[in-house]
Amino acid sequence: MPELPEVETVARGLRKSVVGRTILTVALGKTDFMDDPAAIELNLPGCRIEGVDRYGKFLLLRLSRAPGAEHDGAGLLVHLGMTGRLAPAEVDCVPEKHTHARFCLDDGRELRYTDARRFGRMAFLERAELENVFAPLGSEPLEVSRDDFCRRLRDRRARVKALLLNQGFLRGVGNIYADESLWRAKIHPTRLGATLNPKEGASLHRALQEVLRQAIAARGSSISDFLDGDGRPGEYQRRHRAYGREGKPCVRCGAKIRRAIVAGRSSFFCPRCQRAPRGRSETRRRERRV
DNA sequence: CTCGATCCCTGGACGC
DNA sequence: TGCGTCCAGGGATCGA
Numbered sequence: 001m002p003e004l005p006e007v008e009t010v011a012r013g014l015r016k017s018v019v020g021r022t023i024l025t026v027a028l029g030k031t032d033f034m035d036d037p038a039a040i041e042l043n044l045p046g047c048r049i050e051g052v053d054r055y056g057k058f059l060l061l062r063l064s065r066a067p068g069a070e071h072d073g074a075g076l077l078v079h080l081g082m083t084g085r086l087a088p089a090e091v092d093c094v095p096e097k098h099t100h101a102r103f104c105l106d107d108g109r110e111l112r113y114t115d116a117r118r119f120g121r122m123a124f125l126e127r128a129e130l131e132n133v134f135a136p137l138g139s140e141p142l143e144v145s146r147d148d149f150c151r152r153l154r155d156r157r158a159r160v161k162a163l164l165l166n167q168g169f170l171r172g173v174g175n176i177y178a179d180e181s182l183w184r185a186k187i188h189p190t191r192l193g194a195t196l197n198p199k200e201g202a203s204l205h206r207a208l209q210e211v212l213r214q215a216i217a218a219r220g221s222s223i224s225d226f227l228d229g230d231g232r233p234g235e236y237q238r239r240h241r242a243y244g245r246e247g248k249p250c251v252r253c254g255a256k257i258r259r260a261i262v263a264g265r266s267s268f269f270c271p272r273c274q275r276a277p278r279g280r281s282e283t284r285r286r287e288r289r290v
Numbered sequence: 291c292t293c294g295a296t297c298c299c300t301g302g303a304c305g306c
Numbered sequence: 307t308g309c310g311t312c313c314a315g316g317g318a319t320c321g322a
Contacts, residue, residue, distance in 0.1 A: 001315065032298090057316080082315055083300080098300085117299045119316060158292060167317085175315070223314090264294070265315070 001223055002080040003057060004141065004172030005215035006234065010086060011054040014061070014111075017088050022048045022106040023063075029100040033081070033115065035123035043124045044076065044103060055134050056171025059086065063124075073127025081119030087112060137171040141208055144170065150201035156193030160204070162263035163193050173208070176221055176243045179268050181208040183242035188274040189262045195277065214239070242268040 002010070023044045031037035047063040054060070061076040078086055088109045089095070095102065101113035101122065113122065125133065139148065156163055163169045164178035173181075182189050184207035187200055196204065215221060220234030223244070237244075241251055245268055246259040255272035 003316095079316080081299095081317085115299095116301070117315090119299065121317090156291090162292080165316085266313090 001082055001174060001176065002084065002220075003174035003177050004054075004212055005177070005218075005236065006220035007054055007057050007059060007080060007172070008216050009220045009234065010080070011052050011059055013087065014052045014059070018049050018061075018105065018111055019051055020049065021109075022046070023103045023111075024106055025104040027102040027104070030118065031100070033100075033118040033120050033122060035121070035125075039124045040076070040101075040122065043074070054172075056137050056140070056167055057174070058133070060130065073130070075125065075130060077121070077123045077125050077130065077133060078113070079121040081115060081117065081121065083117045084113065084115040084120035086114075136168050138167065138169045139171065141170045141172055142212055144205075146202055146205045149205040150196075150198055153193045153196055153201050153204075158193055159189060159263055160187060160191045160193050160196065161189035161265075161267055164208075165263055165265065172212075175265050175267075176223070176240070177208070177211055177215065179243045180211045180240060182274060183268075183270060184211060186273045186275075188276050189260075189267045189269055191277050242270065244268065 023046070026041050026044050028034075028037055028041060034040060044063070046065060048065075050062040050064050052059065052061055057079060059078040059080070061078070063075050064072065078084070080086065083098075088105070088111050091104070091108060091110050095112060096114050098116040098118075099112050099114045100118070103111040105111060113120075123129075138144075152169065153160075153163070156169075158166070161178055161182065164173045164181065165175065179189070181204060185200065185204040187196065187204055215234075215236040218234055218236035218239070221237040221240065222234045223237055242257060245257040247256050249255070250257055250270035250273060253270065253272045255270055257268055258271050259266055259268050261267065
């Protein structure tokens with residue numbers, strides 16, 4: 001499940017493998033997850049891939065026409081959703097099942113998008129449209145300062161888990177890294193943002209950045225089928241301390257990791273290290289045990 | 291503002 | 307073996 005570290009891993013792979021290449025032809029399969037498939041077919045042929053950026057969980061392939069630069073600032077926006085994969089392949093290599101886009105490159109390879117569940121998104125967008133997509137996103141978690149992070153936390157009444165998952169609060173954090181960060185910072189997922197004291201806010205900021213940096217260094221987490229640009233799985237799943245560890249002992253204190261639905265998602269936490277809040281709004285209401 | 295519910299979609303796990 | 311059911315989850319959307 002691609003979150004920031006997995007998407008960053010893909011971006012780094014693409015920078016090495018496809019930047020500088022020109023797209024010759026486009027072949028699309030199922031297109032219900034694309035904003036405007038015709039625009040992709042129409043605009044991409046002839047474009048050179050100038051660079052690959054990441055905005056939270058979004059990938060952007062920056063594109064330009066070789067002579068005229070008609071599409072200055074335009075690009076192919078890709079969100080991998082749950083099961084999306086974007087990687088180059090040799091043309092004579094049989095495409096995997098659920099390959100929905102193939103971009104034939106000028107070096108004889110093709111860039112392929114595969115996505116079983118089609119929770120992803122793909123769109124060719126002009127600069128102004130891209131700005132509209134990115135405008136509502138919050139800061140990059142690895143760039144936000146501690147003071148900024150704590151300040152933004154302070155006036156939020158939402159549960160801290162919901163805030164971490166909210167792409168308008170921070171961009172790029174998903175369920176795995178939210179739980180791993182909260183475990184490290186010893187903060188219960190149902191705590192309300194505004195109730196975290198400065199020390200806890202600082203601790204969460206530090207935990208989040210450490211977890212993300214380490215996960216990037218490990219090329220992400222491969223839970224079901226995430227593979228990096230070279231087809232290698234990530235390694236970070238071996239270092240998960242909370243996510244997916246229901247019933248297993250907390251490596252810090254030995255208590256059994258618990259799972260509860262918070263913010264509509266499975267949330268894994270240590271009931272001893274991460275103390276549940278007492279207030280009615282933070283506990284009783286909706287921390288349903290699963 | 292924040293919440294839960296619902297939908298999108300497929301594969302994998304599980305029970306019978 | 308096969309069928310039904312549930313679950314996974316990022317994000318959009320809707321109503322409370």
